[in-house]
Amino acid sequence: MKFIVQWKGEPAMQQAAIERFIKTGGQPPDNVTMLGRWHAAGEFRGVAIVEATDASAVAAMTVQWGDVFTFTTAPALTDEELGAVLASQQRSAN
Structure with missing residues (x-):
């Protein structure tokens, strides 16, 4: 599973x-x-795309740096993955 960090x-x-x-x-x-x-150039922030089997692995990564950064994380989908979800939702709505 991919995550935006x-x-x-x-x-x-x-x-x-x-x-x-x-x-x-x-x-x-x-x-x-x-x-x-x-x-981010000139700023103390950034973003990463990571892959892990579950959210606990990503949590472990953020804990390693939690004393110097605050984090937001969210699951990430590719266009194809999101497209499949949207198509399924469309079919269910009709």
Whole structure:
């Protein structure tokens, strides 16, 4: 399952986040696959798309960084996956 993970940090925590990122490379736990990650230029926030078998794996990832960032996470669907859901809903409505 894919998840959208967004983070935002407070300026006072920026140095701690920089040091940890340089030391670890910001790698997720073994049970989470990083599909892509983007950082907002000039801001202390960003977004990643990750894949995991369940939400608890994503929760473990956010807990690792929870002292320097706040997170929002949501399940993510591709156009094809959402299209199938919408088509099914249309059929049920008719």
